[in-house]
Amino acid sequence: MGNPFEHDLLKNLGPEPLGDGFTVDALKAACAKRSAAIKLVIMDAKVVVGVGNIYASEALFRAGILPEISANQVSKPRLTKLRAAIREVLSAAIEEGGTTLRDFLNSNGQPGYFKQRLFVYDRKGEPCRVCGKLICQTVLGQRSTYWCPSCQK
């Protein structure tokens, strides 16, 4: 049996997003090696665990980063913002009725309050809550991706 944390699968997991292990340096190191889209990199459990499609989209909006930019092109100051945004989005989701990090459903199976505060996710064609431009959608890594063409660069 042995220590469960030495299991192959667990051993390869990245840090918890709200834990001390998720540092800017760790994120920078993970991104420096990857030319994949930044959104796919932050959704990779080897980089950081628990950042699903919705949280990744929202965190990138808050950090002002386009989802499709190559991870290794994102500067350290921008990664610093992104790390903070990921923690912010996840904390907000947990506080506002999220007992789960995986979706927005509360214990009654209804969408939680957090959904009403989404900036980009599932808002294609609706005006950006910050600048009023229409939110765009594309498919990235087979997942729907939403962004604001003006707020995100």
Ligand SMILES: [Zn+2]
């Ligand atoms: Zn905008």
